[in-house]
Amino acid sequence: MSRESEVDLSGEPSRSALPGTLPEALRTELIAFRRDMHMHPELGNQEFRTTAALKHRLEAAGLVPRVLNTGTGLVCDIGSREDGGRPMLALRADIDALPIPDTKAGVAYRSTVPDRAHACGHDVHTTAVLGAGLVLAELDREGRLPQPVRLIFQPAEEVLPGGALDAIESGVLEGVGRIIAVHCDPRVDVGTIGLRTGPITSACDRLEVSLDGPGGHTARPHLTTDLVTAAAKVATEVPALLARRVDARSGLALTWGRIAAGHACNVIPQHAELSGTVRCLDLKSWREAPDLVHAAIDEISALYHAKSQINYVRGVPPVVNDLMMAELLRDAQTARRGSQSIEDTEQSLGGEDFSWYLEQVPGAMARLGVRTPGDTSRHDLHRGDFDADERAIQVGVELFTAAALIDGDRS
Numbered sequence: 001m002s003r004e005s006e007v008d009l010s011g012e013p014s015r016s017a018l019p020g021t022l023p024e025a026l027r028t029e030l031i032a033f034r035r036d037m038h039m040h041p042e043l044g045n046q047e048f049r050t051t052a053a054l055k056h057r058l059e060a061a062g063l064v065p066r067v068l069n070t071g072t073g074l075v076c077d078i079g080s081r082e083d084g085g086r087p088m089l090a091l092r093a094d095i096d097a098l099p100i101p102d103t104k105a106g107v108a109y110r111s112t113v114p115d116r117a118h119a120c121g122h123d124v125h126t127t128a129v130l131g132a133g134l135v136l137a138e139l140d141r142e143g144r145l146p147q148p149v150r151l152i153f154q155p156a157e158e159v160l161p162g163g164a165l166d167a168i169e170s171g172v173l174e175g176v177g178r179i180i181a182v183h184c185d186p187r188v189d190v191g192t193i194g195l196r197t198g199p200i201t202s203a204c205d206r207l208e209v210s211l212d213g214p215g216g217h218t219a220r221p222h223l224t225t226d227l228v229t230a231a232a233k234v235a236t237e238v239p240a241l242l243a244r245r246v247d248a249r250s251g252l253a254l255t256w257g258r259i260a261a262g263h264a265c266n267v268i269p270q271h272a273e274l275s276g277t278v279r280c281l282d283l284k285s286w287r288e289a290p291d292l293v294h295a296a297i298d299e300i301s302a303l304y305h306a307k308s309q310i311n312y313v314r315g316v317p318p319v320v321n322d323l324m325m326a327e328l329l330r331d332a333q334t335a336r337r338g339s340q341s342i343e344d345t346e347q348s349l350g351g352e353d354f355s356w357y358l359e360q361v362p363g364a365m366a367r368l369g370v371r372t373p374g375d376t377s378r379h380d381l382h383r384g385d386f387d388a389d390e391r392a393i394q395v396g397v398e399l400f401t402a403a404a405l406i407d408g409d410r411s
Contacts, residue, residue: 020401035109041097044156079148087177094157103384121184128396146408162353179363188369194345204351215270230304251281325364332402
């Protein structure tokens with residue numbers, strides 16, 4: 001962010017000989033890269049400018065990135081891997097933006113694209129992985145990279161069921177044995193990361209409901225289907241009904257984001273629509289959710305004689321951090337900034353398609369603190385005024401490089 005406060009990011013490394021700290025010139029370059037990306041946000045599977053910028057910078061460093069089969073996104077290896085060698089560690093970033101306006105004031109890097117914004121911090125994730133790749137490439141040229149590392153710049157994380165599936169289909173996990181990532185957290189101060197073993201995010205699906213009836217005059221609702229009332233009952237009673245049909249510990253939550261019905265105050269409409277998300281904390285509930293949701297909607301809509309059509313779109317399972325990989329991130333952060341820079345984090349109801357990689361290989365995600373200490377404005381993710389303290393880029397770069405070096409030393 002443009003604001004500056006006195007925050008010591010030097011830390012007290014417990015591994016004084018660990019290479020891979022971020023040079024000042026590269027730090028300045030990465031901030032400029034992040035700001036350019038922030039000014040030019042692109043939606044999922046449309047990230048052509050972002051892909052080209054990443055490809056150009058990686059090639060300038062002597063690397064050989066490959067554009068994914070989808071046309072956007074990249075994969076790039078650093079170091080050579082001999083046949084039969086240990087599978088690589090992958091560093092993953094997501095490169096897409098959200099379809100919302102950027103409402104920040106007073107920053108020169110505000111989005112230049114109407115109704116598009118990097119309001120989830122993907123520009124920070126991407127810049128951190130790029131920076132780590134450039135640092136590791138230099139270490140490789142110096143003969144100090146203990147094992148090859150793969151960079152994955154994935155498109156369409158915000159598009160259910162997630163661009164990770166297309167990236168996997170493009171072969172990004174071939175030769176990979178472990179994977180790590182970060183996600184911006186505006187509740188955590190810059191310089192600090194949040195860690196958790198086990199589930200750290202939740203499953204997330206998309207739900208679209210259409211209700212239909214004959215319509216009629218608002219003077220005679222008893223002679224037709226009062227579709228607005230039916231939609232209101234579905235909106236309020238289905239979540240309540242679900243809460244009584246699943247274990248409360250599953251955290252299953254149906255939350256509506258859009259309801260639309262009618263065009264005139266004295267006309268009962270023939271059509272209504274609702275859409276929202278279904279989120280839950282555990283895999284068992286996620287697998288059961290579609291049948292439970294269908295049954296609850298059918299039951300409530302039938303009470304009001306409305307015909308329902310349901311489009312239940314499977315999203316992503318929970319991100320479940322592997323114990324050993326979470327410990328790798330803990331050791332890496334401790335090496336750079338000391339154990340006091342790590343805090344325990346709770347499982348959130350947010351969804352993340354990083355989970356699809358963890359269906360294939362062990363891995364872990366850390367929450368990267370992006371809040372300026374003392375800031376009480378609470379600019380949350382997926383809001384047009386979201387921003388990140390750019391010093392988090394340095395923290396992310398050094399976390400990734402330390403993890404790669406420590407993991408390589410253990411091989």
